[in-house]
Structures are given as C-alpha cells and as structure tokens.
Amino acid sequence: MTVPKIATKLSKQFTPLKMGSIQLKHRVVMAPLTRVRSPGGIPTDVVREYYEQRASDGGLLISEGVHISFMAGSYPYVPGIYTPEQIRAWKKVTAGVHKKGGFIFAQLWHVGRTTHPINIAGLQPVSSSNVGLKESKIALTPKGAIDAVEPHALTIEEIQDTIADYAHAAKCAIEAGFDGVEVHGANGYLVDQFISSNINTRTDKYGGSPENRARFAIEVVDAIIAALGGESGRVGIRLSPFGIFQETETEDPIRDYGEVARQLDSRGLAFVHLVEIRTDLATASPAKLAVVKAKAAERGATDELTLKPFRRLLKNTLIIGNGTYISSGDDGEITVDPESRLEDGTVDAIAYGRFFISNPDLPERLRLGRPLEEYNRKLFYSHGPEGYTDYPAWEQSKLNPSAKKREVAQL
Numbered sequence: 001m002t003v004p005k006i007a008t009k010l011s012k013q014f015t016p017l018k019m020g021s022i023q024l025k026h027r028v029v030m031a032p033l034t035r036v037r038s039p040g041g042i043p044t045d046v047v048r049e050y051y052e053q054r055a056s057d058g059g060l061l062i063s064e065g066v067h068i069s070f071m072a073g074s075y076p077y078v079p080g081i082y083t084p085e086q087i088r089a090w091k092k093v094t095a096g097v098h099k100k101g102g103f104i105f106a107q108l109w110h111v112g113r114t115t116h117p118i119n120i121a122g123l124q125p126v127s128s129s130n131v132g133l134k135e136s137k138i139a140l141t142p143k144g145a146i147d148a149v150e151p152h153a154l155t156i157e158e159i160q161d162t163i164a165d166y167a168h169a170a171k172c173a174i175e176a177g178f179d180g181v182e183v184h185g186a187n188g189y190l191v192d193q194f195i196s197s198n199i200n201t202r203t204d205k206y207g208g209s210p211e212n213r214a215r216f217a218i219e220v221v222d223a224i225i226a227a228l229g230g231e232s233g234r235v236g237i238r239l240s241p242f243g244i245f246q247e248t249e250t251e252d253p254i255r256d257y258g259e260v261a262r263q264l265d266s267r268g269l270a271f272v273h274l275v276e277i278r279t280d281l282a283t284a285s286p287a288k289l290a291v292v293k294a295k296a297a298e299r300g301a302t303d304e305l306t307l308k309p310f311r312r313l314l315k316n317t318l319i320i321g322n323g324t325y326i327s328s329g330d331d332g333e334i335t336v337d338p339e340s341r342l343e344d345g346t347v348d349a350i351a352y353g354r355f356f357i358s359n360p361d362l363p364e365r366l367r368l369g370r371p372l373e374e375y376n377r378k379l380f381y382s383h384g385p386e387g388y389t390d391y392p393a394w395e396q397s398k399l400n401p402s403a404k405k406r407e408v409a410q411l
Contacts, residue, residue: 012342013350014367016058019318020233020270022103022179024349025058027342028363031322031351032062032107032182032238036077036140036381037388041067043079043089048096049389053360055102062238062273062351063093065109065184068169069162071126072190073111074119075140077383081106081169087176094177105180105236105270106173108166108224112190113151113199114246116141126158127151128193128200128207128216136246140381159206159216162190166220167227170235180234180270183220185260187275188246191217192239195260196250210259218263225267236320237264238273241310242292252299253292254309261313269317273351274307276323276336311346321347326355326372361393371399 017024037047054061067073067080080086090106097104113127116138125148133148154162170181185191193199194216200207206215217237225232240248241257250256264272277292296305311319325338338350356362358375365372379387394400 011367012339014363017318017349019060019349020180020236020268021231022060022233022270023058024060024103026056026363026367027349028056028059028366029320029349029351030054030059030061030356030362031353032064032184033353033357034064034078034381035357035388036075037383038077038079038089039383041074041078041080042085043093045092046385046389047079047089048093051093051104052096052100053389053393054356054362055097055100055104056361056363057101059102059363060349061097061102061104062182063104063106063178065107066169066173068108068110069165071120071123071162072109072165073115075111075115076119076142078109078140081108081172081176082165083172087172090173090176090178094179098177103179105182106169106176106178107182107184107238108169108173109184110162110166110190112193113148114138114189116146117149118142118146124152125149126154126162127190129153129202131199131201133247153202156204156206163216163219163223167223170224171227174228174234180236181224182273183217183224183235183237185217186238186240186273187243188248191220191237192243192248195256196248197256198247198249198251210256213256214260214263217260221264221267221269232268233270235267235269236271236273237269238275238322240275241307242277242288242305243275244288244291249295252301254301258309258313261310265314265317267317271318271320271349272310272314273320273322274310274347276307276321277305307341307346318348319346320349320351322351322353325350325352357387358391360391365394370394373397373399 013028014026017027069082113125115125118141130150130153132150137145138148139145173181195213200213224235228234239257241253321341323336325336341347354375355372358373359365376387
C-alpha cells in the first residue's frame with residue numbers, strides 16, 4: 001500500500017488550467033502508457049472501458065502511443081489511428097471519456113528504427129540515418145524480443161511522406177473524437193532519432209547542427225497544425241531531453257532539445273510534455289541519474305540538470321511534467337515532489353503513469369489523500385482485462401474501510 005504525501009484539498013494540482021483548446025478543472029494528467037490490448041491494431045470494448053474508468057470531470061488523459069501508419073511500427077496489439085476501422089473504434093473510446101466530462105489527446109507514434117521487418121511485412125525499418133540499435137532488442141514482435149536490424153535512412157521525399165502521415169493521423173484522431181494530439185518525440189522513437197546527435201548522422205538540412213536536427217520535429221508539428229485548420233491549441237509534443245532509452249545519447253541535451261523547445265514556443269501549442277531527468281523506461285532512478293551526471297561531467301557542463309532550462313525557453317507554452325512523482329519503492333526510486341515543481345513554475349501540470357494503471361480514480365485519491373493500489377508490473381503488457389480493467393475504484397477497494405465493512409456484512 002502506498003500513501004501519497006502530496007495531496008491536500010489546497011494542492012495546486014487541483015486548481016483549474018486553460019490548456020490550449022480545453023479547460024481543465026485539475027492538473028492531474030494521465031501519461032501515455034503502452035498497454036497492448038488492441039488486436040489487429042483496433043481498440044476493443046475493453047480498451048473503451050479502460051479509458052472510461054480513468055476519465056474524470058475536467059481531467060486530461062493522453063492515450064497510449066497510436067501508430068500513424070503501417071510503417072510507423074505495427075507492433076502487435078498496439079492500436080493505430082489511420083484507417084476507417086480504427087477511427088470507428090476510437091470513437092467509442094472518446095465518447096466514453098467525454099461522457100464523464102473528461103478530455104483525451106491521442107499520442108501519435110512512429111517508432112522508426114525500433115521496429116522489425118517481422119512487424120511490417122518484411123520491409124526495412126526507417127530512421128533519420130542508417131544507424132541501428134547495437135545492444136537493445138525489439139521487444140514487441142510476434143516472436144518476442146529479437147535483435148534489431150539496420151534501418152533505412154529516409155530520403156527527403158520519404159521524410160515529406162512521413163510528415164504527411166502525421167498530419168493524416170492527426171485529422172483521423174480529431175474525426176475519432178479526440179480533443180487533440182500529442183506528438184511522441186521521446187524515448188528514442190523516430191522524432192527523437194532526428195534530434196539525437198548519436199543517431200542522426202545526416203549531412204543535409206535534416207542533420208548536422210542542432211537547428212537542422214530539430215527540423216523534422218518542427219515540420220511535423222507545423223504540418224499537424226495546418227491539417228487541423230491552424231488550431232495549434234489542439235497540439236502538444238512529448239520530449240525526453242535526458243533520455244538514454246534505446247541508445248539515445250545526444251551530445252548535449254540542453255542544447256539539442258533546447259533548440260526544439262525554443263522553436264516550439266512560438267507555435268501556440270497546448271503544451272510541451274517533458275520527462276524528468278530521473279525517469280527512464282529501462283533504467284532505475286539512481287542508475288539513470290548517475291549516467292546523466294557522468295555524461296554532463298564529460299562535456300564540462302555546468303548547467304543544472306533539471307527541467308528549469310526548458311522552462312526559460314518555453315516562456316509562452318505550458319509544460320506537463322512527467323516523472324517519478326509517486327514511488328512504489330521499486331529499485332530505490334528517487335521521487336520528485338510535484339507540488340514544488342508547480343509552485344516554482346517549472347511545470348504547469350503533472351502526468352502520472354504507473355499509478356494511473358492501478359488506480360482508475362487517481363485524481364480523487366490524490367485529492368483526498370487516500371491510499372493507492374499497487375500495480376502489477378508483470379501484467380503491463382499482457383493482452384487481457386487482468387491488470388487492465390480489474391483494478392478497483394475506491395468504492396470497491398479493499399483499502400477502503402467502508403468497502404471492508406460491506407464485504408463482511410455480505411458474508
């Protein structure tokens with residue numbers, strides 16, 4: 001049992017916030033979470049139930065990553081948002097969220113080099129360059145984790161086609177009832193593969209300088225805004241400046257992701273979603289922090305290793321922070337105090353991940369300081385309702401004294 005130390009009725013997390021085209025009643029956001037429950041890339045009714053359970057009045061959910069095209073990865077059981085069948089299925093999901101007064105953005109996902117030919121009909125994965133993964137495996141395939149292959153470096157024409165795929169997926173998302181879209185630019189996927197200097201070895205206008213390596217991300221965002229009729233308040237982007245997942249090791253995170261942030265600030269986006277330094281998909285907090293500090297020392301960096309440099313660059317844009325804001329004690333996690341982040345203005349809203357999996361009513365539990373259900377990590381990427389839609393809300397929770405009394409009375 002985890003008792004949150006962060007929520008009171010006066011908490012800034014429970015104050016309203018105008019975020020682009022939507023008006024939030026609180027600042028507790030559900031982070032995008034890959035859950036692999038969509039056979040054939042089409043969300044089922046259990047997916048609708050999952051999102052509806054986690055919706056709250058005036059709250060924002062960001063969907064799991066959804067593929068923008070067949071070439072965007074086609075991971076097994078991962079949904080897409082580019083076909084009529086997918087649009088029809090997502091309409092049921094978004095309607096369920098809206099029924100509870102909530103909002104939902106679709107996270108647009110192209111994985112680039114981190115898919116495998118087995119997922120994409122024998123075709124070669126694509127990336128900014130032909131730099132492949134050396135040690136990381138491709139986890140989501142029909143055969144389980146397998147070795148990566150060398151990707152094909154996108155040509156200029158193919159880059160434009162891929163940008164068009166993002167724009168098409170964004171229009172499909174709005175047609176499906178999503179309130180907006182978030183570009184997945186984090187965790188070593190395609191947008192990140194253009195930003196990161198150790199992956200992007202191009203010598204044309206999409207490679208070399210930080211400005212050139214930022215170009216793909218900016219053109220994707222601009223194309224989506226144009227496709228949505230100029231409604232930039234329906235668009236956000238997620239970045240992981242200090243990420244090392246999937247062999248993303250850019251030379252200077254503040255410089256490289258800072259250039260992306262600098263250019264984004266004039267776009268009028270709904271938000272920029274930034275991952276805290278301590279958080280990484282494959283590395284525990286202390287180990288991740290040690291790696292990032294060591295790399296900063298190698299380049300003689302003296303700037304603070306926090307999100308504050310990005311706050312200074314994003315003067316006109318809201319920041320959603322995502323990190324280890326609640327710890328289960330796994331792997332000696334180092335927690336970050338979300339209230340201090342909000343109070344000092346580093347971020348404007350807080351995104352939670354794992355504890356939203358096990359607590360469908362997380363905002364209310366945090367607001368009232370109620371105990372949280374622990375999650376079962378082994379079921380994160382299984383394919384059924386177990387570990388997905390069977391976590392109880394407070395009224396049915398065994399942690400709830402009233403629910404215990406009802407259970408005893410029924411015996």
